[in-house]
Amino acid sequence: MSPLSGASAPLATNTLHSLTPDALLDRLAASGLRGRGGGWFEAARKWRAVRVEGGEPIVIANGAEGEPGSYKDRFVMLRRPDDVIAGLVLAARAVGAREAVVFLKGSFDRPAAALSRAIATARLDGLSVEVRRGDDGYVTGEETAVLEALEGRKPWPRPKPPLPAAVGLRGRPTLVQNVETLARVASALADPQAYRSGETALVTVWGDVRRPGVHEVPLGTALRGVIDEHAGGATEPVGLVFPGGPAGMPLRPSDLDLPLDPESLRAKGTALGTGAILVVGESACPLAVAASVAGFFEREHCSQCPPCAVGTASLARILRAIESGGSRPRDLRDLSDVAGFMSGHGYCAHCRTAAAVATGMARGFADAVEAHLGGGCPWPERRHPDPFAPGSPERAAVEAAVQEQLR
Ligand code: SF4
Numbered sequence: 001m002s003p004l005s006g007a008s009a010p011l012a013t014n015t016l017h018s019l020t021p022d023a024l025l026d027r028l029a030a031s032g033l034r035g036r037g038g039g040w041f042e043a044a045r046k047w048r049a050v051r052v053e054g055g056e057p058i059v060i061a062n063g064a065e066g067e068p069g070s071y072k073d074r075f076v077m078l079r080r081p082d083d084v085i086a087g088l089v090l091a092a093r094a095v096g097a098r099e100a101v102v103f104l105k106g107s108f109d110r111p112a113a114a115l116s117r118a119i120a121t122a123r124l125d126g127l128s129v130e131v132r133r134g135d136d137g138y139v140t141g142e143e144t145a146v147l148e149a150l151e152g153r154k155p156w157p158r159p160k161p162p163l164p165a166a167v168g169l170r171g172r173p174t175l176v177q178n179v180e181t182l183a184r185v186a187s188a189l190a191d192p193q194a195y196r197s198g199e200t201a202l203v204t205v206w207g208d209v210r211r212p213g214v215h216e217v218p219l220g221t222a223l224r225g226v227i228d229e230h231a232g233g234a235t236e237p238v239g240l241v242f243p244g245g246p247a248g249m250p251l252r253p254s255d256l257d258l259p260l261d262p263e264s265l266r267a268k269g270t271a272l273g274t275g276a277i278l279v280v281g282e283s284a285c286p287l288a289v290a291a292s293v294a295g296f297f298e299r300e301h302c303s304q305c306p307p308c309a310v311g312t313a314s315l316a317r318i319l320r321a322i323e324s325g326g327s328r329p330r331d332l333r334d335l336s337d338v339a340g341f342m343s344g345h346g347y348c349a350h351c352r353t354a355a356a357v358a359t360g361m362a363r364g365f366a367d368a369v370e371a372h373l374g375g376g377c378p379w380p381e382r383r384h385p386d387p388f389a390p391g392s393p394e395r396a397a398v399e400a401a402v403q404e405q406l407r
Contacts, residue, residue, distance in 0.1 A: 011190040016090060017125060021051065024094040024189060031188035031195040036072075036202070037062060037143070037178030038244070038273040040262040043185075046175065049165035050095040053173035057097040060150070060169065061088050063104045063111060063179040064134060064141035067245045068296060068388045069395060070276035071402040072202040075214040076180045077104075077111035078406050081118035085129070087182030090189060092127045095175050102131045102179075103146050138300035142348050143176040145302070156302045157348035201260060203275035205231035206398035207387060208238075208284075213401040217260065224256040227279055239282035244273025246293045246388050247353045249360045250280070269360075278387060278394070285377050286368045287323040288384035290361040294319045296388035297354035308351035311342035315358040322362075322369060323384070325376025332369065335362055 029044035065073035119129050134140045134149040144158035147169050168174020188195040199219045206212045211232030240250040248271035262272045294316035303309045318335050321327045339355035371378045387394040
């Protein structure tokens with residue numbers, strides 16, 4: 001069963017609209033649908049948390065995709081806008097909302113047009129839906145930053161608790177749900193058991209692969225199979241694979257038989273996140289890739305938490321210095337001190353994740369770090385890519401490939 005490619009639906013959409021909120025929540029729980037915004041949190045628990053608050057809840061479809069290399073949400077919004085809106089209407093019915101907002105990045109003109117058309121023709125059951133746009137910043141997609149943006153303030157994450165389920169948009173209980181998750185809702189509710197047994201992941205494979213782009217793969221497919229069968233294989237022997245963008249530790253070639261599912265990757269100390277799978281060939285210097293990760297965190301913080309603003313800049317400076325030969329003897333100790341100072345801080349996960357990934361990579365590539373100390377890259381033949389930088393060749397290639405897929 002392929003929830004995004006037209007599954008058979010034992011319960012027709014019309015029937016779903018006549019179910020009670022409790023019946024919808026029970027079916028959603030039975031399907032096991034998990035959120036696809038990066039956390040893989042069980043959707044039914046999130047919906048129930050909003051419903052029990054009562055009051056006047058609101059539902060937000062979060063389409064502010066911003067993970068470098070990830071295009072799967074834009075893919076869904078352009079290919080399946082009707083499914084996104086159908087899921088939004090059913091979510092609103094389940095939590096008791098009469099208002100909904102679709103929130104997008106400012107540059108997402110085509111998704112905005114596609115979703116507006118879908119809203120115009122959808123069965124809304126009295127739900128009021130508006131499409132709103134924010135800026136293009138990475139952190140703008142964080143769910144409480146979305147709330148701030150919609151309230152007219154800087155799109156900065158809020159301290160938690162309270163969670164949006166209790167105190168969300170304009171103080172009301174709010175369900176913020178990723179657009180891909182919503183696109184799966186009707187299918188999951190129509191046949192919960194079939195959905196559960198045939199669950200897929202929509203991933204964007206990019207970097208050193210022959211066929212970058214968005215691919216729908218059965219959950220549990222070996223990472224090697226995703227790369228070889230769906231993305232056309234690597235263009236050179238694999239050096240590293242980031243299974244979920246820069247917010248998780250990279251895997252080694254020896255890990256390629258791991259199944260692609262959130263639990264297996266978590267057990268391995270990394271994360272599936274939004275499934276932006278970056279493949280890096282072995283001709284790339286791992287220190288350059290670590291510096292690219294650190295540069296991403298430095299560039300994309302929102303600056304409101306000093307440990308994050310100062311710490312991400314320090315991590316990036318130290319890793320760049322090690323990569324280029326300008327390191328000092330105390331740099332490794334500083335790296336660990338800075339990460340210690342950052343961990344446990346910040347209003348969102350950016351600060352903690354930056355610390356964990358930067359130091360994790362330095363530890364995981366201790367031999368490479370040692371070889372670089374004081375003298376820069378000891379492998380003159382290796383490439384020094386910066387894949388996470390805006391406009392990098394890797395990002396440009398996957399963007400072009402997805403545009404082609406969407407033609
Ligand atoms: S942790 Fe970083 S990105 Fe998150 S709110 Fe604080 S400064 Fe912004």
